[in-house]
Amino acid sequence: xxxxxxxxxxxxxxxxxxxxxxxxxxxxxxxxxxxxxxxxxxxxxxxxxxxxxxxxxxxxxxxxxxxxxxxxxxxxxxxxxxxxxxxxxxxxxxxxxxxxxxxxxxxxxxxxxxxxxxxxxxxxxxxxxxxxxxxxxxxxxxx
Amino acid sequence: xxxxxxxxxxxxxxxxxxxxxxxxxxxxxxxxxxxxxxxxxxxxxxxxxxxxxxxxxxxxxxxxxxxxxxxxxxxxxxxxxxxxxxxxxxxxxxxxxxxxxxxxxxxxxxxxxxxxxxxxxxxxxxxxxxxxxxxxxxxxxxxxxxxxxxxxxxxxxxxxxxxxxxxxxxxxxxxxxxxxxxxxxxxxxxxxxxxxxxxxxxxxxxxxxxxxxxxxxxxxxxxxxxxxxxxxxxxxxxxxxxxxxxxxxxxxxxxxxxxxxxxxxxxxxxxxxxxxxxxxxxxxxxxxxxxxxxxxxxxxxxxxxxxxxxxxxxxxxxxxxxxxxxxxxxxxxxxxxxxxxxxxxxxxxxxxxxxxxxxxxxxxxxxxxxxxxxxxxxxxxxxxxxxxxxxxxxxxxxxxxxxxxxxxxxxxxxxxxxxxxxxxxxxxxxxxxxxx
Numbered sequence: 001x002x003x004x005x006x007x008x009x010x011x012x013x014x015x016x017x018x019x020x021x022x023x024x025x026x027x028x029x030x031x032x033x034x035x036x037x038x039x040x041x042x043x044x045x046x047x048x049x050x051x052x053x054x055x056x057x058x059x060x061x062x063x064x065x066x067x068x069x070x071x072x073x074x075x076x077x078x079x080x081x082x083x084x085x086x087x088x089x090x091x092x093x094x095x096x097x098x099x100x101x102x103x104x105x106x107x108x109x110x111x112x113x114x115x116x117x118x119x120x121x122x123x124x125x126x127x128x129x130x131x132x133x134x135x136x137x138x139x140x141x142x143x
Numbered sequence: 144x145x146x147x148x149x150x151x152x153x154x155x156x157x158x159x160x161x162x163x164x165x166x167x168x169x170x171x172x173x174x175x176x177x178x179x180x181x182x183x184x185x186x187x188x189x190x191x192x193x194x195x196x197x198x199x200x201x202x203x204x205x206x207x208x209x210x211x212x213x214x215x216x217x218x219x220x221x222x223x224x225x226x227x228x229x230x231x232x233x234x235x236x237x238x239x240x241x242x243x244x245x246x247x248x249x250x251x252x253x254x255x256x257x258x259x260x261x262x263x264x265x266x267x268x269x270x271x272x273x274x275x276x277x278x279x280x281x282x283x284x285x286x287x288x289x290x291x292x293x294x295x296x297x298x299x300x301x302x303x304x305x306x307x308x309x310x311x312x313x314x315x316x317x318x319x320x321x322x323x324x325x326x327x328x329x330x331x332x333x334x335x336x337x338x339x340x341x342x343x344x345x346x347x348x349x350x351x352x353x354x355x356x357x358x359x360x361x362x363x364x365x366x367x368x369x370x371x372x373x374x375x376x377x378x379x380x381x382x383x384x385x386x387x388x389x390x391x392x393x394x395x396x397x398x399x400x401x402x403x404x405x406x407x408x409x410x411x412x413x414x415x416x417x418x419x420x421x422x423x424x425x426x427x428x429x430x431x432x433x434x435x436x437x438x439x440x441x442x443x444x445x446x447x448x449x450x451x452x453x454x455x456x457x458x459x460x461x462x463x464x465x466x467x468x469x470x471x472x473x474x475x476x477x478x479x480x481x482x483x484x485x486x487x488x489x490x491x492x493x494x495x496x497x498x499x500x501x502x503x504x505x506x507x508x509x510x511x512x513x514x515x516x517x518x519x520x521x522x523x524x525x526x527x528x529x530x531x532x533x534x535x536x537x538x539x540x541x542x543x544x545x546x547x548x549x550x551x552x553x554x555x556x557x558x559x560x561x562x563x564x565x566x567x568x569x570x571x572x573x574x575x576x577x578x579x
Contacts, residue, residue, distance in 0.1 A: 007528025009521060011557045037530045041555045044530050063340050063560045065523040 004052040009065040035101035149262040168433035214244040247437040255434035260293020263392030271298030285387025329569030332500030363493035399464030
């Protein structure tokens with residue numbers, strides 16, 4: 001149960017992030033979760049959106065360098081120790097997390113976590129078997 | 144591969160025939176030159192007062208060199224050797240850096256030039272079946288009109304679109320099924336970076352060949368363009384003082400540019416001493432135009448650096464080949480005391496697949512030291528979203544450049560389309576160091 005993450009290459013230039021986000025806003029694409037990894041001269045914006053294929057098209061047409069990656073999104077209880085428990089479970093099953101980021105959902109007691117695994121299928125299965133709710137594309141649209 | 148010729152006799156005649164033709168034409172050139180006050184004085188100082196003073200090709204060395212400044216000093220008509228009424232064409236440099244340099248051609252000169260271009264075009268394997276999209280600027284610049292006339296003489300279907308308006312260029316390529324382009328390499332790289340935004344894949348185009356010229360570029364840029372468009376790219380050499388394109392052109396084997404030696408005398412000299420260098424040694428290209436009567440010009444120092452390959456070519460042409468232009472005597476950068484040519488940097492970065500189609504060499508001061516920053520656009524299709532790969536890419540480019548130019552550069556990665564681009568000749572160096 002993988003979902004699509006969009007990664008955007010951003011050079012370090014004033015207003016660039018704002019331009020990219022405005023583009024999404026104008027096209028009525030909603031960002032569900034995001035993170036930015038950066039160095040002194042460039043960054044990579046990673047995000048989960050409600051309409052990934054529209055967003056990818058939009059970026060391609062506007063000459064923005066973007067790439068789609070499979071990630072797994074899961075809901076964890078928004079309380080102390082919630083994330084720690086999930087990570088321990090993954091570690092116990094030898095599932096390696098390449099990177100992850102989180103978002104607190106508006107209308108629920110849960111936090112949304114986005115994980116990048118080297119083996120997303122296996123990871124999703126481990127999460128589900130341990131009672132966590134893995135979100136699919138439809139679920140992302142509904143958030 | 145079938146080898147095609149425009150004028151097989153001239154293109155394959157033996158060296159002695161080329162040289163005797165050169166001598167005869169050189170004598171005529173000296174005679175023409177003596178009609179201008181400037182050359183009359185200059186030749187007199189060298190002890191030459193008539194064509195009869197030239198008895199062998201070795202006498203070429205008695206003629207003084209001429210440089211760009213001589214053309215400027217004589218602006219506008221000081222070097223004109225015929226009545227203006229006989230002139231049918233004027234070309235000129237832009238003059239953005241000073242007084243323009245201007246050239247004149249009679250109808251016969253035009254015919255001679257056009258024939259050399261037809262010869263060049265056919266040498267690449269083109270024929271009247273081809274559709275030729277000429278994307279060089281028209282007007283006073285020699286590149287656009289020169290190839291235009293040559294292509295018409297070959298009988299190609301010529302689309303005289305000129306430079307600029309990328310979206311329209313791509314649409315024309317599709318509409319008319321263009322097979323041959325004439326374009327600067329930097330603009331062709333730029334076009335490739337825009338194809339996606341026009342919803343066009345390179346495979347939808349029908350480009351088989353491109354004539355690349357008007358600016359220096361590396362072999363790796365050629366290879367990259369050939370791979371991106373699935374075509375053959377041919378190197379072309381010329382300069383307006385020598386009429387423009389058609390001085391030298393690659394044949395279908397693409398191993399250096401045949402200099403049309405029945406029309407031009409080629410010398411390579413040491414730019415410091417002016418001494419002639421043997422074939423194979425890198426030096427300044429010096430050219431004598433043997434087929435222009437309106438404005439004679441001999442031993443012109445081009446400031447371009449290249450070497451000559453005298454080996455016979457598989458195509459059967461006997462005209463010696465000129466290497467890719469390695470740089471210019473005036474474009475060498477001195478970075479913290481080390482000599483660097485922009486072409487060395489281009490050679491390295493264009494060999495990296497993850498590097499896109501544009502780059503900029505930026506020089507600044509960091510205290511008293513020079514700082515060399517190489518800004519490159521990344522190639523979108525190879526972007527995986529992985530930071531570590533990008534960091535590794537930066538490190539790799541840095542190491543490779545350091546190995547080549549012995550200077551440690553700063554590498555910046557940029558988005559495709561973010562660096563300044565040009566629809567004509569590219570500006571690849573931005574030198575913002577305070578001059579001493």
